[in-house]
Amino acid sequence: MKLVLQLAVNGLFTGFAVLPMAMGFALIHGTQRFIHFAHASTAQLAVYLCYLATLVGVPATLGWPLFAQLAVTTAGVGVFGLVMQCAVYEPFRRVNGTAEGMMIVSFGIFTVGEAVFALAFGRDGLPVRESALRTFDVGGIAIPALTLATVALAGCACLLAWVLLYRTRAGLMLRAVATNPDLAETIGLRQRRLRILSMVVGSALVGPTGVAIAYQQGAAPGMGEPLLLLAAVAAIVGGLGSVLGAAVAAAMIGVVQNLALLRLDPRWQTALAFAVLFAFLVCRPRGLFGERQREVQV
């Protein structure tokens, strides 16, 4: 029983670390309707930004340095999203606005990003924190302070996303675009602005994910793609179009992946995320909270 609880606690970290990024992916996909693959580059950038923030300032510890690093990282990836949208995606939309075209452009951004990161930071892992962080012992179960901080951060991100989407006018318009882009166009919503907003917010949400992952594992190349996979799977399992659904699904997948270690070798963890995705595609393609797909084929 202790083992189960311990694995669940470990799972909370994975799940809640990915959670903000998954919400960002769902937000961007909902508003713009294409697979923003370069979200992986955003995550990679977030991890490296957190690394850089610890180089300049104080080594990573929980407490006020965390907030400074979080602020730098989140602002940095938000700006990255703004640049991507204004310099590449928006101009390209006028050339070829199809979902396939946009996705291939994002493949291009991803490839450029990988190369730039490799040239700038090398191919080796870089340490982010110097010493072990505190761990609380609750009845024999180790609860790392980092896990608590991650859960708290993800909770705040969720709350902010909820306020933005359901308590502001911009959020109302974002949801309108996500539910029915044609109608939103007809009633004259300024789609370009909303797309930019979704990309900036969606990218900024990667900030907390990047900081949590960097604190836990340091910064290394190739960290973006597995995170993106979890985020994309969470978006589908939560139901495409549902930002908070993605959040619930991300937390769930993290816990399930870790509980599975009771029976499975760790090398099958990716397989398990894949199996969850597969099960949903076969049994409930619209996910937990998604609308029924209108384009389901015969």
Next chain:
Amino acid sequence: MDYILSVLTTAAIYVILAVTANLIFGYTGMFSVAHAGFYGIGAYTVGILTVKSGLSTLLSAVVALLIAGLAGAVVAGPSLRLRGDYLVVTSFGLQVLVTSLLFNWQALTNGPSGLGVIPAINLFGLRVESVPGTLALAVVCAVLTCAGVAVLVRSPFGRVLRALRDDEVMTAALGKRITRFKVQVFALGAMGAGLAGVLYAFTTQYIAPDGFTIAQSIDIVILVVIGGIASVWGSVAGAVLYTVLPELLSAIGIPNSLVGDLNELLFGLVVIVLLFVRPAGVVTARVIGAERDRPRAGEPA
């Protein structure tokens, strides 16, 4: 001289990868980022069967093709009933899964240190071992694959594929079972990538997991787009460019440690710029997604 021949062999292998990827997304409109995964499945099946189980080379090649094709069908099956986005994510999942197993399933794959020494392929008593020999084998396979795809897309089967790429609902209304068609094409394409993997394993005789990652899959998509989608010659051009460019970079004196990254950087920039200035690719065939999103006749624009 041998070095140039081995670069050409790699180019031939990439031609196979590009043409079969083009069959999947250029001709049929299904976007997948798992091509390097199927490539890896082909290579590692041969590697494991010949090195660890001592199976004959030809038999293990056949098994590798079957497993790659089967993996393709299994992945494509459930997601193809849905919108294209689902296939992208599922294939992405398969790709990450394959990479993680290649790295972590040490007992089977030897993990990051790679698998060797894979014996040379024995074609009915003829051992293909010399560099010119493997080049000839790879070129023959590449030509056959290109010819096969070219014939296939001009056949009645190929017309159905183009029809369902351009208008799925209409194709279904004509009584075509589109999901079945798509699964068949996807499995065929995966098998083609498996063939490339088999050739790769037998030519280099040593395989390591970092040749079969998501970055490779994305590169394959990009080189097909650069060449021009739905064009066999375009894929040939893209593949040759992709293999020759790094050699040119090192020929002009760029240190080897930078060549790989610079190559990726150039490739990514080229595809972005190209999509802006010439959306149909170098060897023009069609613009991505163009037919589908154009208003049809009789429909208000």
